[in-house]
Amino acid sequence: MLFEDRFTRPLHVVVVGGGIAGLAAALRIRDTAPDGTAVTVIEQAGSVGGKLRTGWVAGVPVEDGAESFLLRVPEARALAERVGLAGDLVSPSSAGATVWVDGTLRALPAxxxxxxxxxxxxxxxxxxxxxxxxxxxxxxxxxxxxxxxxxxxxxxxxxxxxxxxxxxxxxxxxxxxxxxxxxxxxxxxxxxxxxxxxxxxxxxxxxxxxxxxxGTPGSSAPSGPIFATVRGGLSRLVTTVAHASKAAIRTGMPVRALQRTPDGWQLTVGSAGLGGSTTVRADAVVLAVPAAPASRLLADVDGTAARTVGVLEYASVGLVSLVLPGRLPLPPGTGALVPASSGRLVKAVTYVSQKWGHVLDGHVGEPVTVVRASVGRHGEEAVLQRDDESLVAAVTEELGTLVPLPGGWPAPLGVRVNRWGGALPQYAPGHLDRVAAVRAALAAEPTLALAGAAYDGVGIPACIRSGQAAADQVLSALADERSRDDRVPAERALTRGEPVHG
Ligand SMILES: Cc1cc2nc3c(=O)[nH]c(=O)nc-3n(C[C@H](O)[C@H](O)[C@H](O)COP(=O)(O)OP(=O)(O)OC[C@H]3O[C@@H](n4cnc5c(N)ncnc54)[C@H](O)[C@@H]3O)c2cc1C
Incomplete structure (x- = not known):
């Protein structure tokens, strides 16, 4: 062999961000890239999954973040099927939500x-x-x-x-x-x-x-369940997709900088402090992180793209999951929505064990009821600065008014509080034009692609689709690069004035 250069050596694609968008990208690369392509997912948190994470409280699995995905948009179901979880998809065991209006809960109209x-x-x-x-x-x-x-x-x-x-x-x-x-x-x-x-x-x-x-007037809504989740929790989807991607998963590693090099990309990874940082070379990069880190990482690549991505604002939210003693006589349905004009802290309540009966499968001991309240709307970050104790006290007090129960709400057996700073992107008017402008600014760098909730939809299926599209984009750009230069490596090296090893 003469030598191995960027046109002949195995490809290395780095995915920055191990949320569901990044993991879907990694799996797509594994499924469609040329044999031998190496995939690395670099994630700053201690585990992958991002906003998909299942925790436990009082022996019951509860979702710390997202709880389910739409079936109408097919990507999440298809991804679950791809990784062998088809038999573990479950749909809600009750239907119909309510809204709190004039001090009472009313069924949302069909x-x-x-x-x-x-x-x-x-x-x-x-x-x-x-x-x-x-x-x-x-x-x-x-x-x-x-x-x-x-x-x-x-x-x-x-x-x-x-x-x-x-x-x-x-x-x-x-x-x-x-x-x-x-x-x-x-x-x-x-x-x-x-x-x-x-x-x-x-x-x-x-x-x-x-x-x-x-649909046409009078036509019925689509039949069949609208949502699904994975038995055991969405963390199972995360770990199964990560495993199937056969990517090298590097957790606890923030990517701090991204630079173009003559033959690809260089990422600076790790903390700036004593732990030190290291550099990673890549032929292509999928940037599947929220807008703020994406903007920072794009700064050395394209100033316009970096600034435009950086204007996206996020709402922060908190979730309080309660495991309560007994089978409580909750109202029918999946839960209740609470309008902002009510002045309430709680914006939604999910009757978890009523909506997702499977969460109590295998639960031993006395019967329990699981409820999850979400708090925090865009601009209400101060709400989340309360300590856990006062947040839980405020939520449980409000539950008594929003969803009155005959015997009142009992003291919980277990409580789990999750705060998500920068949880959900706020697509302001003109968002689609801004995303198009970012992509146009990066058009000259097709081996770099953006993915995730910041761009084309916040729902899990949309994030999966964006990760897959980003993977397709960089792989197609790499294939183009290699097919454009079909001269033998030695010729290319000579034209570039590089030494030919043999
Ligand atoms: C509380 C909550 C409930 C939700 N409920 C639902 C729901 O029921 N159904 C639904 O469809 N959607 C729901 N969503 C939305 C959906 O979960 C998210 O939009 C989606 O999971 C985002 O995926 P992502 O991969 O784009 O981003 P993320 O999940 O945010 O993943 C990005 C990853 O990048 C990492 N990262 C950031 N910076 C760096 C860096 N510099 N270097 C390396 N890694 C970095 C982060 O640590 C993170 O793991 C919910 C969201 C929240 C917050």
Missing amino acids: GTMLGVPADLEATAASGVLSEDGLTLVRAEPGRPGVPLGDGDVAVGALVADRLGAEVVDRLVEPLLGGVYAGRASHLSLRATMPALAAGLADQPSLVRAARAAR
Whole structure:
């Protein structure tokens, strides 16, 4: 052999960030890259998984972060199937959520698009809106207005203008808040409700757009379960995907810098302090970290991309999981949403053991009930600065009002508090244009790809899809690089004036 250069040596792809986007990228590389390609996942935390992590409290598995994924967007189910977890997918054992309105829990109406009514009779029957609120909604399809075209607006402003503030406050914001922990007034219609935005391109009615997005009028909602999770918890998905990727997983290693080199990329990894840092060479890099670290790492690559990624804001959230003694007589359904206008700390309550009956499979001892409350909306970071004791006390006190139980709420047998600083990206109006601008700025560097919740969707399936797309991009760029230069290595070395070893 003459010598091994970047056109002949085995490829090395580094994935920065071991959340589900990074792990999905690693597995895609393993599945589709040329034999011998090395994959390394570098993760700053002590374990991989990012926002997917299962913990235990009082002998019951509880999710510290995300609890389930949408089945309608196929990537998460397909990934679970790919790694042999098809038989371990479970769907909710109860259905229907409620919203806390005028001091009482009311069933969320069927037939809405993230709270925008498509079925006006179901909305009326739910009792969630006042008579005045309903009148505005009923009149909306006939009201003149300006189509959205290809523009973007804040969800809250548009819905309030067309359907009234009640629809924002009681339906859209609680539902959007469940996904983004954000305020409807700050979230992009096009990024958070793309189907609705498409339906407004050439006509102004939100109700008609919601109907179009849900299917033809009168058509039923898709059958079958909407969500699924993995028996044993989402950490199983994480570890199984990590294992299947056969990647070298390096945890506890922050990537501190990323630089272009003549033949690829150099990453500076490790702490700046006494532990010291090391450099890692890569032919391609998938950057699957949240916006702030992505912005820092892009600084030496492209200033425009770094600045544009850096403007993305995040909401921080906290979760308080309670294991309570006995089978408590919770209201029917999966849980309750609490509008921000209520002034309550708690923004949602999940009746975990009622929604996901399997979590108590194998539970021994006295019967228990598991409930999870989430707190913290965008801009309410101070809430999470309380210590655990006062946070739990405030949450349990509110539960007594939000979900009153005949005998009151008993003292919990076990409590788990999780705080996620920088949990959920807030896609502000113009988000899709900013993402396109970042990708355009990086177009000259196709062996570097971005993935994760900061860009193309915060849900688990969207993050998986973005990781897979990033993997496809860098592998295709590497294949192009190698096929562009099909001269023999010696020729290439001579043209570059490099020595030929033989
Ligand atoms: C509380 C909560 C509940 C949620 N519930 C749901 C749900 O039920 N269903 C759903 O679909 N989605 C849910 N989501 C959203 C979803 O879980 C996330 O959007 C998704 O998991 C993000 O995946 P990711 O890989 O993009 O990022 P992350 O999970 O954030 O992973 C990024 C990783 O990069 C690492 N990292 C950061 N900087 C560096 C660096 N410099 N060097 C190396 N590593 C670094 C981080 O430590 C992290 O592990 C929830 C999110 C939260 C916070």
